[in-house]
Amino acid sequence: MAWGSYYRGDGVARPIALPPPPPWREFPRRPLGLAFRPPPGLPEAVNAALTLRRPLLLTGPPGSGKSTVIESVARELKLGPVLRWHITSRSTLTEALYRYDVLGRIHEQQLTQARDARRASETNRTGGVQNTAADDIDDIAPFLRLGPLGTALVPAPQPRALLIDEIDKSDLDLPGDLLDVLERGEYEIAELARYSSPVVAVRLWDSQQTHPIQAGRLRCTEFPFIVMTSNDERDFPPAFLRRCLRFAMPEPTVELLRDIVGAHLGMHVPQNAAVEELLSRFLARLHAGESLAIDQLLNAVFILTGDDAPQGAQRDDLLNILLHELTHA
Structure with a gap:
């Protein structure tokens, strides 16, 4: 199945089988420290x-x-x-130190008082002996974390x-x-x-x-x-x-970017023209002062270097979407 053939915008309902997600978007999420390169x-x-x-x-x-x-x-x-x-x-x-649910505690006290009042009323009607020792305990622990x-x-x-x-x-x-x-x-x-x-x-x-x-x-x-x-x-x-x-945190180099991408993808990143173009373009834009994130580079490499990667105008459009400058809407 060619890339981009899942949603076509033609209004026709069809079943799909999505491809495997990127390793960093698998759920439950794997620890990010596995792929970190200091x-x-x-x-x-x-x-x-x-x-x-x-x-x-x-x-x-x-x-x-x-x-x-x-x-x-x-x-x-x-x-x-x-x-x-x-x-x-x-x-x-x-x-950051602790959370105290004061409203929850007040609500619990009100419920306890209402319950004790009902029990006292029933005890008076039946002539029994009321035992409220357990009910008089006001435990703060459930309302602290x-x-x-x-x-x-x-x-x-x-x-x-x-x-x-x-x-x-x-x-x-x-x-x-x-x-x-x-x-x-x-x-x-x-x-x-x-x-x-x-x-x-x-x-x-x-x-x-x-x-x-x-x-x-x-x-x-x-x-x-x-x-x-x-x-x-x-x-x-x-x-x-x-x-x-x-x-x-220093500005990355091409070698460090290649190492980071390879660690996240779980494989060796080949030094082919498509990968090198993405790494070089990303680094050049960083040096020019643009605000870009490593996540964006990972997304671009994952989508634009696969076997069914888009080509031509579709690839250019996706590249603009994936590497959109963060400080602009």
């Missing part, structure tokens, strides 16, 4: 951050592989599943891996709010600090497992490996930068 200097920056127990701040344009670094490190060092905190302008430090940063700081025999993605999109105060937690490696859950029970088992962010928290305070034993990414859309205060190690 640029020169990055391993040294990672090892320094691991040794010094400092966050690693990665800067570079979108699509340069910043968020994939931590998957590669976590897989190679067996740090477990990566915790993720995706930053928006509304992100706060508290939500540690956030991604809070889970990363849970005491453990080895560090957890935490991605703080696109921190430059945060509110201006968030980097400053992070300073104390990143420096001390501990935090307090205010709702538990004044709770009647001294120890409460709270769920972790990425599982149903719980961790006992005493007197509302949690202290890490192994500082997590934290990668923060930034698209260079803002500057950070010196006090914040002092507590990080920084690495700028």
Whole structure:
């Protein structure tokens, strides 16, 4: 079947058999760290951050592989599943440490009071003895859950891996709010600090497992490996930068691009004219200052170099679609 013969726009209903997807779009998704190829200097920056127990701040344009670094490190060092905190302008430090469903707890208390009232009414009618000991228990644990940063700081025999993605999109105060937690490696859950029970088992962010928290305070034993990414859309205060190690993702070379494409496709990328043209055109546009992502190059190589790849005007049209500059609509 020729490429592009699935949807034809003729209104005729027909069954289709789609081709296998690209390896990076198979579901469940395979770990991206399998195909990551670090640029020169990055391993040294990672090892320094691991040794010094400092966050690693990665800067570079979108699509340069910043968020994939931590998957590669976590897989190679067996740090477990990566915790993720995706930053928006509304992100706060508290939500990264823990989530408290106060409305859910109030609703549960109201339901419990209504149930107890019905039982009391039935007991009065029947002349029985009411036992409300179990109903009087107000358990806060079901309404608390540690956030991604809070889970990363849970005491453990080895560090957890935490991605703080696109921190430059945060509110201006968030980097400053992070300073104390990143420096001390501990935090307090205010709702538990004044709770009647001294120890409460709270769920972790990425599982149903719980961790006992005493007197509302949690202290890490192994500082997590934290990668923060930034698209260079803002500057950070010196006090914040002092507590990080920084690495700028370099512009790729043709050799590195070929290696990346081959790793994602799971095969050796032949140095034929079609592949070389795509690599050279992509790199030339990057050097010209255009905003393009590695994902776009992968898409173009996958579609435009196959056995049934489109040709002529159709190929040119697809190339414009696949390698469309990111900063233009």
